[in-house]
Amino acid sequence: MKGQKVTVGGWVEDLRELGKLSFLTLRDVTGVAQIVIVGEEGLREVRDLTRQSVIRVTGTVQETKARDFPFEIKSEKIEILSMAVHPLPIDPIGRLESNIDNRLNARALDLRNQKTASIFKIRHHVLQSIRATLTDLGFLEVNTPKIIGSASEGGANLFSLKYFEKQAYLAQSPQLYKEQLTLGLERIFEISSFYRAEKSHTVRHLTEFTSVDIEADFMDYTDVMEILETVITNAFENVERNCLEEQKMLGVEVRRPQTPFARITYQQAILELGREGIDLAVGDDLQDAHLRKLGDLHPGFYFLTDWPMSLKPFYIHEKDDNPMLSKSFDLQYGYLELSSGGMRLHDPRRIRARLKEQGLDPAQFEDHLKAFDWGMPPHSGWGLGLDRLIAVITKMENVRETVLYPRDPERLFP
Ligand code: ATP
Ligand code: MN
Numbered sequence: 001m002k003g004q005k006v007t008v009g010g011w012v013e014d015l016r017e018l019g020k021l022s023f024l025t026l027r028d029v030t031g032v033a034q035i036v037i038v039g040e041e042g043l044r045e046v047r048d049l050t051r052q053s054v055i056r057v058t059g060t061v062q063e064t065k066a067r068d069f070p071f072e073i074k075s076e077k078i079e080i081l082s083m084a085v086h087p088l089p090i091d092p093i094g095r096l097e098s099n100i101d102n103r104l105n106a107r108a109l110d111l112r113n114q115k116t117a118s119i120f121k122i123r124h125h126v127l128q129s130i131r132a133t134l135t136d137l138g139f140l141e142v143n144t145p146k147i148i149g150s151a152s153e154g155g156a157n158l159f160s161l162k163y164f165e166k167q168a169y170l171a172q173s174p175q176l177y178k179e180q181l182t183l184g185l186e187r188i189f190e191i192s193s194f195y196r197a198e199k200s201h202t203v204r205h206l207t208e209f210t211s212v213d214i215e216a217d218f219m220d221y222t223d224v225m226e227i228l229e230t231v232i233t234n235a236f237e238n239v240e241r242n243c244l245e246e247q248k249m250l251g252v253e254v255r256r257p258q259t260p261f262a263r264i265t266y267q268q269a270i271l272e273l274g275r276e277g278i279d280l281a282v283g284d285d286l287q288d289a290h291l292r293k294l295g296d297l298h299p300g301f302y303f304l305t306d307w308p309m310s311l312k313p314f315y316i317h318e319k320d321d322n323p324m325l326s327k328s329f330d331l332q333y334g335y336l337e338l339s340s341g342g343m344r345l346h347d348p349r350r351i352r353a354r355l356k357e358q359g360l361d362p363a364q365f366e367d368h369l370k371a372f373d374w375g376m377p378p379h380s381g382w383g384l385g386l387d388r389l390i391a392v393i394t395k396m397e398n399v400r401e402t403v404l405y406p407r408d409p410e411r412l413f414p
Pocket of ligand 2: 337339
């Protein structure tokens with residue numbers, strides 16, 4: 001190694017002049033190298049260099065006195081491949097903290113900050129882990145349409161778009177398609193962007209978010225809860241093992257959570273909140289303040305199960321022993337909802353009745369419902385918010401930190 005002639009390329013992270021010597025820190029995806037430039041001619045070459053400029057250095061490897069580097073490269077030739085402006089809109093080394101808006105406005109540059117890059121490296125590992133876990137469990141990855149012709153779940157929060165001479169919408173979830181697909185493919189998953197036209201200004205809502213969805217035949221809601229637990233613990237384990245550098249950069253210690261996750265019924269939650277002085281009746285939805293309180297009582301992962309049917313969408317199955325309650329669950333991390341799921345109705349007569357109960361027109365759902373006459377088995381599934389999961393793993397308060405180019409009611413650029 002020592003004495004070896006090398007050529008390295010990368011970004012100038014730092015530049016220091018010390019008398020006749022200049023020290024330059026060069027970074028690429030593999031790490032950093034210290035470059036030493038000796039003599040007047042060399043100094044002239046680098047005097048106008050700016051931070052984050054891209055250069056190619058040819059030189060010789062030598063021993064170093066610097067503590068942060070195992071060795072250094074004595075420069076013989078420097079080629080400037082791309083000059084960065086000075087000053088830059090944000091400091092990508094992170095010595096000067098920029099607020100999230102400025103960072104998002106300069107996202108491409110923000111990713112040169114190793115802290116920011118670490119979030120997306122972890123995201124990559126989590127995605128890999130989810131795909132591996134579900135594939136091992138016999139699930140097939142599918143892609144359903146994002147441009148849809150009818151307001152499928154009846155939702156008011158759909159973006160509409162002009163589709164030539166017709167009206168179309170952006171899908172808010174793959175719910176109806178994934179249920180239909182279980183008829184032929186039995187166990188499927190999808191990882192994709194979905195769209196919600198909600199003017200939410202929170203740290204957990206985006207108008208475009210990534211959802212991990214599964215749907216599986218012959219499973220009860222408790223079966224898919226176990227799968228969700230496995231998906232999440234495997235993701236933590238993968239990051240714990242494979243993202244040591246990234247954890248260090250972010251100052252977090254990712255550890256596999258304790259399993260099984262607590263399972264709390266909606267009715268127990270109402271009782272717990274009652275003891276805290278929050279009076280709710282069965283059938284009331286849990287608002288943000290209620291979830292915050294529950295989150296204080298249960299700081300980690302826990303399932304909230306058996307919600308009243310009245311709070312759940314038309315496709316959710318009732319409990320066998322109490323038709324007022326549903327075979328449904330949310331997975332929470334403290335106050336934060338990470339996932340919703342449940343067992344689905346598979347008898348089309350029951351679905352039509354539920355649609356009417358909820359003020360929806362079954363005729364609008366005939367494309368969907370006809371599949372239920374072709375041998376639709378009982379099935380269950382869930383949708384997991386990937387961006388929120390990454391926020392939990394990386395201990396980020398704001399989900400925008402975990403999305404490269406987040407979209408919210410205010411932000412459409414870059
Ligand atoms: P919330 O009550 O938090 O608005 P939701 O109940 O409307 O969520 P679901 O339809 O159950 O959301 O979607 C399943 C999962 O997708 C949620 O648990 C969440 O993790 C994620 N998700 C839903 N909407 C958003 C959003 N606007 N931004 C980010 N993630 C979302
Ligand atoms: Mn939900």
